Amino acid sequence: MIAALARDAKREAEAANERRVLVFAGDRDSGIDAAYDAIEAVDPTSTAIVSTREGFRFEEHRPRSTDELLGRTREVVVLDCHEQFVPNALGRSVGAVDGGGLLVLLTPGLDAWPAIRDRFDDSLAVPPYGIEDVTGRFRERFVGTLRSHPGIAVVSLGTGPDGNDAIERDGLVGSRGDAAAEPTVQATAEKPTTPPNAPPNATFPAAAYEACLTDDQVRAVRAFESLATPGHAVVAEADRGRGKSSAAGIAAGALALSGADVLVTAPAFRNAAEVFARASELIEGSESDGEDGDGDGGNERNSEGDTHRIDAPGGGRVRFLAPAEAADLPDDPDAVIVDEAAALPVRLLEGFLDAPAVAFCTTVHGYEGAGRGFAIRFKERLRASPFAVRDVRLDEPIRYARNDPVEAWASRALLLDARPAVDEAVAGSAVGDATYRRLTPDELLADEALLREAFGLLVAAHYRTEPNDLARLLDAPNLAARALVAEGRVVAVALLAREGRLDAETRRRMYEGERVRGNMVPDVLTSQLRDETAAEPCGLRTVRIATHHALRGEGFGTRLLDEVHEEFGEGGGRGTDGDCDGDTVDYFSVGYGATPRLLRFWRRAGYRTVHLSTSRNDASGEHSAIMLRPTGEDGPGSRLLDRHAAAFRDRERDGLSDAHRDVDPDVVAGALRACPASMPIDLTEIEWRSVVGASYGPGMYDSAPGAFRDLALAALIEGDDGSETGDALDDREERLLVRKVLQGRPWESVADELGYVSTAACMRALGDAYEPLVERYGTEFALEERERFISD
Structure with a gap:
């Protein structure tokens, strides 16, 4: 029965150039035996078996993780879901199945599965919660998709008469007779009978366009022609299976044939x-089209047999380097192609902006959850660069038919295609008219449209939202979601995480180096900043907050935060759906890749800086800031902020010339401005003479750098206190204080970066910047010293 079912599914998949899913639900060993029978029945040319179990008969086909399936295709992929069911792994497995292929899922019995807890569920049980607090809503929804979507066969193992297997669904889209019919859709291994035509005035050879399988690929290859001219950039975006990488490869070969040195990189x-x-x-x-066919170095990989380099006649080549090495642009390539760009840190991507010409190829709805860092952060920087940028998007599938039911199923099951409400539906919404509402997991599970809009906003606004996050949203006991809804549409959403309120033993282990999830x-405050009591108060962290892009700048994000503060803080007293186990929240917090704009947003929302990471975040490319907002003036949250704000101020006094020496000066200024710990000024008379002399007279900064540093910190921390001299420094003067005084950069580089005509002019500007600081912080002695120069 299993063999016949597999053969029928495979024949129909091949006939339609689509994919099919076989679900073997029940005992694990029985499921593995069924997978063996299915594989042997269809006799695939390529197989991958993803399982935590050892000793498979097909062990040579077992990748160490589903990461190894990215960028590869298989005729059959088997995913064992028994010991752990990871949504990310499912997405990667689906993406690896070629047209005409099968995805085989080994699952517990479908009725019982939502109530079963596994290793992935354990990862959702963050302290102080246990695995018994994790729900099975994601799997409940997933099982529903298995039983309702076309193209999915479900076999209930051992539940039929006499203990036989029972076919719940055969998964055939057409009739069984149609399944044996001749293929109606051409297999992807063959080229179309009539290949797309080369566009008029194309500069790449005709063979490049003859190698394309869709008109989308033709448009992409034509866009890549611009890489032959310095100063051009291409952004190629597509869902998986659209031929994006193939188009990039065709273009790389064509450029190499023209004599170009093409550098390719990818994760x-x-x-x-x-x-x-x-x-x-x-x-x-x-x-092979040449007269002699012997070439001149030709298609040999190279003289050393390097499989990561292809030499072309005429001196061109295509070569691969790992991203960190490629970002230095060794040997001055003529063009760079970055494949799977979304999986690379933004900071690393910036290195390729120094190339003569560059293409960034990226997956739009990535199974691995990457893509938003590129779309949100890096594309803005690319637009601001001197490059002339061309965008191209590929929508036509290459590896399987356009109406492949498995693609539609995976998109729904993992919400890969989740999007916010269309612009027209929310345009003109007023922030005051929006309704604040809880998005409980049960409500999200019951309302598919609400779930898609809320999750779509999180995907669209954040640089790394992945299928696992959907399971967290529905099942994790420490998370809560809140939204603003206008005209029935979600226009802003916040994902909140309960943190802290940990017992003494857990706090001790954390202090001694043990990582505590969630x-x-x-x-950070405990293990890195050495505060063993930091995990005792209850905090509510904004994991993500998103506003519909059509309504940004209209105050929706601020309104949503105000409502959250009212509900969970002293105004509301307690969370109304069990958040923080009913305890009053002691503080709100947020951690994010710091930019000047985000620092301003969170400071205006009442959050204050307590930490700035010494290294850059791998995904955002930014230094991460942590900010707190206490719920009371003299509670545990307030005391936590007071001691960590003071510690942050003291760390930065020295750290800015060390670990933070390369941080953007606007980020430094923004982080310090949001620090509530005032800077005590206690200078000696000698130090005041140096400061006053450099500000009003012939003195030099180098005579008392510590005094200048203290005053700079005080001025930046208290820069908007409302005093008469509080806004005395303009943006360039603040950058000057950061770069020269706090970060200790050489005069020449500071003058060049900040646009001063000479180092002497930069020095004079620093003295001028300290004049209002002398007036603001100067002692009676300092002001008398100042009068000596003013009176002259």
């Missing part, structure tokens, strides 16, 4: 394998 070489395969085919084809702010 790993396997991610760029398709680029190299297509480039190699084009270069080899050009040689308590980001207490963990």
Whole structure:
């Protein structure tokens, strides 16, 4: 029965150039035996088995993790969901199945599965919660998709008469007779009968366009032609399976044939394998068309046999380097192609903006959850660069038919295509008319439209939202969601995490170095900043907050935070759905990649800086800031802020010339301005003479750098206190104080960066900047010293 079911599903999948899913639900060993029977029945040319279990008969087909499936395709992929069911792993497995192929899922019995807790559920049980607090809503929803979507066969193992297997669904889209029919959709291994035409005035060879399988690929390859001219950039975006990497490879080969040195990079070489395969085919084809066919170095990888480099006739080449090395642009390439760009840190991507020409290829709805850092942060920087940027998007599937039911199923099951409400539905919404509402997991589970809009906002506004986050939203006991709704549409959403209120033993282990999941702010304050009591108060961290892009700048984010503060803080007293176990929240917190704009937003919302990371976040490319907002003036949260704000002020006094020496000066100024710990000024008369002399007379900054540093910190921390001299420094003067006084940069580099005509002019500007600081902080002695120069 299993063999016949597998053969029928495979025949129909091949006939339609689609994919099918086989679900073997029940005992794990029985499921593995069924998977063996299915594989042997269809006799695939390529198989991958993803499981935590050892000793498979097909052990050579078992990747160490689903990460190894990214950028690769298989005819059959088996995913064992028994010991742990990870949504990210499901997405990667689906993405690896080629047209005409099968995805085989081994699951517990579908009726019982939502109530079963596994290793992934354990990762959601963050302290002080236990695994018994984790719910099964995500799996309940997932099981519903298995039983309702076309193209999915479900076999209930051992539940039929006499203990036989029972076919709950055969998963066939057409009739069984149609399943054996001749294919109606061309297999992807073959080229179209009539390949797309080369566009008029194309500069790449005709063979490059003959290698394209869709009009989308033709448009992409044509866009890549611009890389032959310095000063051009291309952004190619697509969902998986659209031929984005193939188009990049065709373009790389064509550029190499013209004599260009093309540098290709990706998170790993396997991610760029398709680029190299297509480039190699084009270069080899050009040689076979030649008169002698022996070439001049030709399609040999290179003289050393390096499989990461292809040499083309005429001196061009295509070569691969890992991202960190490629970002330095060794050997001055003519063009750079960055594949799976969304999986790389933004800071690393910025290095490629120094290339003569560059293309960024990225997945839009990535199974691995990457993509938003590129779309949100990096594309803005690319637009601001001197490059002439061309955008191209590929929508037509290459590896399977456009109406593949498995793609539609995966998109729904994992909300890969979740999007906010369309602009027209929310345009003109007024912030005062929006309704604040809780988004409980049960409400989200019961209302698919509400779930898609809320999750779509989180995906659209954050640089790293992944399928696992959908399970967290529905099942994690420490999370809560709140939203603003206008005209029935979600226009702003916040994802909140309960943190802290940990017992003494857990706090001790954290202090001694043990990582405690789901308590980001207490963990940093305890393990890094050495405060063993930091995890005792109860905090509510804003994990993510998003406003519909059509309504940004209208105050919706601020209104949403105000409502959250009212509900969970002293105004509301307690969370109304069990948040923080009914305890009053002692403080609110947030951690994020610090930018000047975000620092201003959170400071205006009442949050204050307690930490700035010494290293950059891998995903955002920014230094991460942690900020707190206490709920009371003299409670545990207030005391936590007081001691960590003072510690942050003291760390920065010295750290800015060390670990933070390269932090953006606007980020430094913004972080200090949001620090509530005032800077005590206690200078000696000698130090005041140096400061006053440098400000009003012939004195030099170098005579008392510590005094200048204290005054600079005080001025930045208290820069908007409302006093008469509180806003005396303009933006350039603040940057001057940060770069020269606090970060200790050389005069020449500071003058050059800040646009002073000379180092002497930069020195005079620093003296001028300290004049209002002398008036603001100066002692009676300092003011008398100042009069000596003013009177002269």
